[in-house]
Amino acid sequence: MTTLTPEIPKRGMPVTIITGFLGSGKTTLLNQILKNKQNLKIAVLVNEFGDINIDSQLLVSIDQDMMELSNGCICCTINDGLVDAVYRVLEREDPIDYLVIETTGVADPLPIILTFLGTELRDLTNLDSILTLVDAETFDNQHFQSESALKQITYGDIILLNKVDLVTPEKLQALENYIYQVKVGAKILRTQYAQVPLPLILGTDLTPKQQYISIAEQDAHQKHHHKHDHHHSDHLDNDGFISISFQSDRPFDVHKFETFLTEAMPSGVFRAKGILWFNDSDLRHIFQLSGPRYNLHADDWYSQRKNQLVFIGRNLNNNEIDSQLQKCLV
Ligand SMILES: Nc1nc2c(ncn2[C@@H]2O[C@H](COP(=O)(O)OP(=O)(O)OP(=O)(O)O)[C@@H](O)[C@H]2O)c(=O)[nH]1
Numbered sequence: 147m148t149t150l151t152p153e154i155p156k157r158g159m160p161v162t163i164i165t166g167f168l169g170s171g172k173t174t175l176l177n178q179i180l181k182n183k184q185n186l187k188i189a190v191l192v193n194e195f196g197d198i199n200i201d202s203q204l205l206v207s208i209d210q211d212m213m214e215l216s217n218g219c220i221c222c223t224i225n226d227g228l229v230d231a232v233y234r235v236l237e238r239e240d241p242i243d244y245l246v247i248e249t250t251g252v253a254d255p256l257p258i259i260l261t262f263l264g265t266e267l268r269d270l271t272n273l274d275s276i277l278t279l280v281d282a283e284t285f286d287n288q289h290f291q292s293e294s295a296l297k298q299i300t301y302g303d304i305i306l307l308n309k310v311d312l313v314t315p316e317k318l319q320a321l322e323n324y325i326y327q328v329k330v331g332a333k334i335l336r337t338q339y340a341q342v343p344l345p346l347i348l349g350t351d352l353t354p355k356q357q358y359i360s361i362a363e364q365d366a367h368q369k370h371h372h373k374h375d376h377h378h379s380d381h382l383d384n385d386g387f388i389s390i391s392f393q394s395d396r397p398f399d400v401h402k403f404e405t406f407l408t409e410a411m412p413s414g415v416f417r418a419k420g421i422l423w424f425n426d427s428d429l430r431h432i433f434q435l436s437g438p439r440y441n442l443h444a445d446d447w448y449s450q451r452k453n454q455l456v457f458i459g460r461n462l463n464n465n466e467i468d469s470q471l472q473k474c475l476v
Contacts, residue, residue: 158272159236161245162348163258166279167295168251168387168417168458169436171308173201175279175340176248180206182344189235189242191215191228195250196389196456200419203449204432228261236270244348245271251417251458252387254294255301256361263355264362275352278302279340280325283312284437287324290416292385299325303352305334306342387416390464392455392471397425402474407440410470414462420455425476 164172176190192201193215202214213231228247235242249258255276262273278298289295299305305325310318318336325332333352335342403422411418418435422442429444433455453475457467 158270159242159245160272160274160349161232161247161262162274163247163249163255163276164279165249165253165255165276165298165302166251166306166308167281167285167290167292167298169284169434170251170279170281171306171337171340172248172251172279173204174308175277175306175342176201176246177204177206178340178342179246179344179348187240187243189213189238189245191231191235191245191247193228193248193250193253194456195252195387195458196391198391198393198454198456200421200454200456201248203421225257225261228258229265229267232267232271252292252294252385254297256297259301259353259358260362260365263358264365268359272351273353273355273358275303275347275350276301277347278305279308280305280321281437282307282309282318282321282336285321290385292387294385296328299328299332302329303333303354304347304350305329305332306337306340306347307334308337308340310336311338386460387458388460388462390457390462390467392420392453392457392468394453394471394475396453396475397423397451398453398471398474399476400424400426406470406474407435411435412457412459412462412467415457415459417458418456420453422455423451423453 164175166172173192176192180188180190190205191213192199192205194201199214213234215227215231232245235245247258249255255278259273259276261267262271278301280299284290285295289299307318307321307325313321322334325334335346403424415435416437418433418440420433422431422433424431427444428447430447430451431442431444433442434440455471
């Protein structure tokens with residue numbers, strides 16, 4: 147990772163949007179940016195699909211420049227929340243150099259792009275680039291039967307083909323060929339743990355703004371004539387992903403939890419993450435499940451001990467997951 151900081155243009159607060167499907171490495175990239183930002187004052191906006199914000203607790207630096215938007219997706223249900231949050235960043239007394247937004251894994255980037263280029267935010271901000279993470283291990287030409295996963299590539303100014311450590315060179319080449327088919331002339335960077343020199347991804351001014359401004363103007367014109375707003379994203383219906391959360395002030399029995407993972411995890415779960423408290427440990431355990439893999443790693447508690455878990459997938463039964471987890475509590 148180079149230590150150079152990018153040249154940031156002066157007009158309007160630059161904004162970079164990080165998108166990519168569930169578990170592709172968005173929070174990992176955000177952490178790389180925060181670790182290597184040097185003197186750049188970066189504000190971070192993290193949007194999570196579930197009603198508990200796990201990601202914000204896993205960021206390297208959590209301070210007043212970080213805002214969470216949980217319990218909905220900024221591309222649809224809580225778009226107003228996005229606008230308000232951006233205004234709060236703009237109104238800060240000590241000016242911010244750069245805003246980075248992490249979207250949910252099921253977000254359609256277009257409504258978010260249009261929020262920046264089709265409102266008065268257009269003059270106050272400078273949409274710099276859309277970065278799209280692609281999980282090289284789990285992504286294929288079925289793109290999880292998710293329209294959003296495909297749109298994330300279509301609207302990505304830079305595609306970070308991540309997790310290259312988990313696949314063969316042949317699979318990587320095949321994926322690149324597929325991405326070039328979906329997006330002619332795509333800019334693809336191969337990454338492991340989203341490591342990339344910051345000047346390659348920040349301050350690049352790659353978003354084709356004029357193109358989106360025309361779409362926004364067309365939308366406004368159609369709205370004026372009472373036509374349907376076709377850029378409202380209905381991805382939740384299309385893609386069928388739902389999120390289930392579990393919280394408890396009691397610890398888990400580690401063996402029971404492991405049995406849950408190996409024997410009772412519903413097959414519809416595509417992504418899970420959590421901060422776990424086990425009765426026989428003084429450490430907090432970060433739990434990550436993404437596609438076929440899961441891992442647990444331990445570090446110190448910074449907050450009151452409790453269990454917090456989020457499961458994202460299709461056809462999930464809240465009661466079933468809840469009762470399985472209740473049984474793991476001590
Ligand atoms: N082996 C490997 N694991 C990776 C790589 N990048 C990220 N991961 C792991 O993949 C899991 C998911 O990474 P995140 O950065 O949380 O993914 P995300 O896109 O933010 O996930 P959501 O916010 O839930 O959509 C974590 O366990 C990461 O440590 C990589 O390049 N190689």
